Amino acid sequence: MISCDCPDYVLESPAPLFYQFSGRFFKMPLGNYYSDYAGSDANGDGIGETPYSGTGYLDEHPLTREIASYTLHGWHLGVTGASVTLNDGDLGGPGSLLTLYPGASKVISSAYPFSDFSVLFAGGDAAAQTTWNGWLTFAAPPAATHSVSITFGVSAGYAASFQPSSASANVTGDGTNHIFPYAATPGSFKVLKGQYLALRLENTGDSSLEIMAGGAASMFYAPVGSHPIRSLSPLYLLLD
Numbered sequence: 522m523i524s525c526d527c528p529d530y531v532l533e534s535p536a537p538l539f540y541q542f543s544g545r546f547f548k549m550p551l552g553n554y555y556s557d558y559a560g561s562d563a564n565g566d567g568i569g570e571t572p573y574s575g576t577g578y579l580d581e582h583p584l585t586r587e588i589a590s591y592t593l594h595g596w597h598l599g600v601t602g603a604s605v606t607l608n609d610g611d612l613g614g615p616g617s618l619l620t621l622y623p624g625a626s627k628v629i630s631s632a633y634p635f636s637d638f639s640v641l642f643a644g645g646d647a648a649a650q651t652t653w654n655g656w657l658t659f660a661a662p663p664a665a666t667h668s669v670s671i672t673f674g675v676s677a678g679y680a681a682s683f684q685p686s687s688a689s690a691n692v693t694g695d696g697t698n699h700i701f702p703y704a705a706t707p708g709s710f711k712v713l714k715g716q717y718l719a720l721r722l723e724n725t726g727d728s729s730l731e732i733m734a735g736g737a738a739s740m741f742y743a744p745v746g747s748h749p750i751r752s753l754s755p756l757y758l759l760l761d
Contacts, residue, residue, distance in 0.1 A: 643746035644709035663694025667726035
């Protein structure tokens with residue numbers, strides 16, 4: 522049971538998340554799990570229809586099951602040793618800062634290559650929630666003239682090998698906020714078995730920006746409709 526007087530406390534994700542629950546896939550904002558929540562889940566998406574509220578706070582997307590029942594299909598800027606990578610595991614990693622200098626770009630690849638299957642990341646439109654989406658968190662509110670472009674693609678695990686796709690987004694500061702949700706432009710692409718998922722962050726402004734890494738500070742969620750591509754089994758011709 523939570524009890525706090527914290528009207529500005531964020532209790533749910535600032536953008537829809539792509540997740541799996543009870544064998545089905547959904548893309549919705551996710552809140553928190555509360556052991557005393559008594560609301561119903563008529564459509565079976567794992568989110569209660571009735572908000573969870575208390576003194577000074579409101580969660581409009583409370584989870585009806587414990588967090589372990591949900592599998593997120595997304596990556597966060599994680600800290601691996603001295604480098605920043607795209608991680609899809611534990612969101613409780615150590616905090617760090619990624620500095621983007623004026624006019625500079627940074628390519629960030631997944632911590633490991635796709636070793637089991639190739640994956641097709643579907644394209645589409647924001648209304649159907651079939652685009653990449655998520656948010657960037659800045660250490661200080663970027664000015665209204667400062668922007669960061671996000672381009673999704675693939676790599677061989679190092680920056681010079683980055684191959685951009687047509688899926689991209691742009692985050693522009695307003696001088697006030699730290700967290701900026703985004704929805705990428707339509708674009709589908711494949712990450713073949715042995716390749717790395719990668720993205721390029723580019724500071725198009727004239728001063729340095731610091732992006733938060735570690736935990737759920739900066740997130741990237743795959744489009745609904747993305748799926749693994751299994752290799753076809755060999756075809757055997759049986760003759761008598």
